[in-house]
Amino acid sequence: MTLRVLVPWQRLFDALQIPGIEPILWHINDDPEDAPEAEVLVTERPSNPELRSRVARIKGLRHVHLLSIGYEWVLEHLPQHATLTNSRGAVEDATAEHCLALILASLRELPKALEQQRKQRWERIWTSSLHGSTVLLLGAGGVGSAIAERLAPFKPAQVITVASKARTLDDGTVVHGISDVEQLLPLADIVIVALPHTSRTERLVNAEFLARLRDGALLVNIGRGPIVDTEALLQELDRGQLRAALDVTDPEPLPSGHPLWTAPNCLVTPHMAGDTGEFLKLVSELAIAQVRGIFVGKKPFNIVTDRN
Template sequence: MYPPMIGISLILRVLVPWQDLVDELTLPGIEPILWHIDDDPHDAPEADVLVTERPSNPRLRSRVSRIKGLKHVHLLSIGYEWVLEHLPKQVSLTNSKGAVEDATAEHCLALVLASLRQLPRVGQQQRERQWTRTWTSSLHGSKVVLLGAGGVGSEIRSRLLPFKPAELTSIARAERVHEQGYPVHSFNRLWAILPTADVVIVALPQTPETKQLIDAEFLSAMKNGSLLVNVGRGPLIDTEALVQELQSGRLHAALDVTDPEPLPAHHALWSAPNCIITPHMAGDTDQFIALVSELAVNQVIAFAHGEKLANRIIN
């Protein structure tokens, strides 16, 4: 059914986090082994390939570096910054680009709408059985700044446009015309438009350049009553500075990612006013699982037969 295995041992040992992947990868020449980087109490057994989620516990990330015989890591996510310092030399890396963008963009839109239309407040009124009409802001007519023009940023933009924002400005590191035909401005443009933005959406990857990009100076430049949404990475925002702005009542926020993460139970961000927090769940949909699983299976089979891998980060 499959072409001969090339350049690796007769049996390819593959660590996978879900039983469904074990079932799908039980194929000639492949030995799937159930092991979850978060949940298994022991380090991984020797293996050629690791298919893994991003561990929720940062202390467990180093487990990747201790896998004997490892040749390739495939991530069930787009983000890969967490694994780089733990990736042994000569180990290749791929991610799940193409499988998570739609789910993340959909969740981002939900956060924006829930915050602008004050759904948490209305939900509380429902629990208190209060019939009180609430006047809100909306995407329609708002000025939106979108930080990020990659796969996630592009999908977010396409979902925002039907809501007829007054302005929708995409910003990324380099100025260019996006392949879809719209202009992408550089960060130099940000400071001119930030004070007029009603909504600022963060969909950037975590890099040394973007870490704490949204600092006290950035937040102070946002206009009163504006909304900050983060579906990128938690460390892109100075959490302490954001908490201060929220506690003052000046800004609103909707966050799928935080710093630290997981957010400790005692953290001030939990009780900050005008803040929606979801537990890094933007990609957690049934459709995402189906897409990411299909990609993982195809990647493992391709690796087993010496074929070209999709989404290579490190060769």
């Protein structure tokens, strides 16, 4: 029996040229036609939300492997009996690295320095710093943990971690429950959003949330765009009350002419946190191992069990 596998990249197609496996090059974003019949789909998250439903139209599909950690987009389109896995373990380091880059670029006013460079103007800029700041980190999963690990060498005054449930981690870190956020917000110089998008987190960062932050605080969203109320954030930015660094936005992709592009003290990157050569290598290795394991009858790893 041949295992038909849809893959989005040539390197995966080449690596799966194995007797008994038939790789089929098909990209959920780029191919004009729906996918041919296949048992396994290896896919990125489609940039256009309207293309997500293409998953549901794949005949014979019994397993989906995502080249990302986030999986919420695919749930409503997943066949009832299909299993779902993600790329946990390949994405966290690149995402955490980009998060730190956003923080440092924003705090140390690098966009302003670049503007001065282009004008050939030598003028010192006094800035804030990660050193000595209080960081409120929303998210204690793989990405949140990787971010916390990278924050430590910069000597913040403290890092306060928040997740859906209060608990103490193996290393002794106290994690606050989401219900504590309201009282913690006034303490924060920097708020990092590294949460998944769920019904509980949608618009968590709303007008009331933002109003509790001290003037000049920096909001960093490395999680999902809909967690932040864009209109509420724009109002705070326009008033000069807050700063923002966003790798994800709502809407996404951010359309030309959207006010976030030109909002004051706002740095935007195009959902590129995981887009590194090392990530590509690691995520490809995971996908190849997953498909080979399925072919020989092994239980898939990184199974997503939360499908409600």
